[in-house]
Amino acid sequence: MSNKLYSLGILLISLAALLSCKPKYEKPEVSKGEIDPTRFVMIGGAHSSGYMNDALYYDGQQNSLAALxxxxxxxxxxxxxxxxxxxxxxxxxxxxxxxxxxxxYKTDCKGATSLSPVRVSATGDGYIFSDNLYSSSTKFGNYGIPGLKLMDVATANYGQSNSFFARMASSTATSVLNDVTATNATFFTSFLGVEDVLDFAKSGGTITNLPSVNNFENAYTNVIQQLTANGAKGAIATIPDVTEMPYFTTIPWNGLTLDAA
Known part of the structure; x- marks a missing residue:
């Protein structure tokens, strides 16, 4: 009997010890380092805007790179x-x-139904472009604009050729770079250049408007000079390896075996 009581006591003590052991979680210390985080702005293309699932929509914007x-x-x-x-x-x-x-679910040309990307509506919401959302009192911090190329970032009247910018532009005559510098950001991130090469890559190199290395460097240098003119610091990205993007890797270039005939 005493042995059973002894074993039970050991068990209870062990359980009490286990239950009393709480993991110690130390909240990580955060530091702003050398940046001034007061006013942040991001400039870029679709990847910065929250453009997801082949469209600009609210949930995507909530999880945009700029928002994160x-x-x-x-x-x-x-x-x-x-x-x-x-x-x-x-x-x-x-x-x-x-x-x-x-x-x-989508039915293909052979009558087979399977899971596939499908549109949530027959047409996009063109009403998005009907209003201009700019306000001088609450300037935007996300200038991620679908379709924005580095070579067009300083182009005046850019809203006339890109409705995604027109809906947020300070005027019909302004450029993206002009509106970004007007935010007087103290810290910025720039992710430009993807749109300049992505269409070229998707076309198999048949599009001829790919910028030269010199023109690309000069355009990016101009952007950075203007963004840092008032002493702001920033983080810069250019072009990732587009051949590693899902568009080029999901279906291999030689995935279809052709008959000899």
Missing amino acids: ISNQISLVGGNLINQPFVNSTSVGIGLTGLAQLKLG
């Missing part, structure tokens, strides 16, 4: 950025005028 960075900067005193949101119930609209994609 802004959330982290807010931990060291930065203000959350203002974004040119579309309506939360909108089906969105892409560069081709179509609505966002979702995963659904």
